[in-house]
Amino acid sequence: MAKADLKSSITRILKxxxxxxxxxVIVFTGITSILSLYIAASxxxxxxxNINSLTDINIINVLSALFLVVLTMELIDMFIIYMERGHIIVDMVIAIVLTAIARELLINYANIESMTLQRGIMLSAAILTLAISYWLVIKADSIKKT
Known part of the structure; x- marks a missing residue:
């Protein structure tokens, strides 16, 4: 009996x-979201x-900062859903990573000089792999529901 009580106490402490x-983690991610929102607003x-000095690079920087806000909000949603359901939502994780890669592409587009062929191939391969993974996960979920 004492062994079962000890096991249940340890389980409760770990939970x-x-x-x-x-x-x-949610609080830190929320703080990061607020900071990235501040960067976007500034x-x-x-x-x-300086509307006269408006360039496409400025707009891309704003979009990059807004992508960062979206990413942090999606991470918070993912953590909350994980806590509610008790398991990781794979399609949500893949969607968040796809958004992060889209942000990376946006940043690289702003600084095209830093974009190398190898980096472009890696980003393209990552997008293709994640897109196929996302499609497979969604397809598996729809088959599971029927």
């Missing part, structure tokens, strides 16, 4: 530790103040 760590204000 509390797990939830506590996820709450800390970039937009810089553009508005």
């Amino acid at each position: 509390i530790a797990n939830i506590s760590l996820y709450i800390i 970039d937009i204000l810089k553009i508005i103040m």
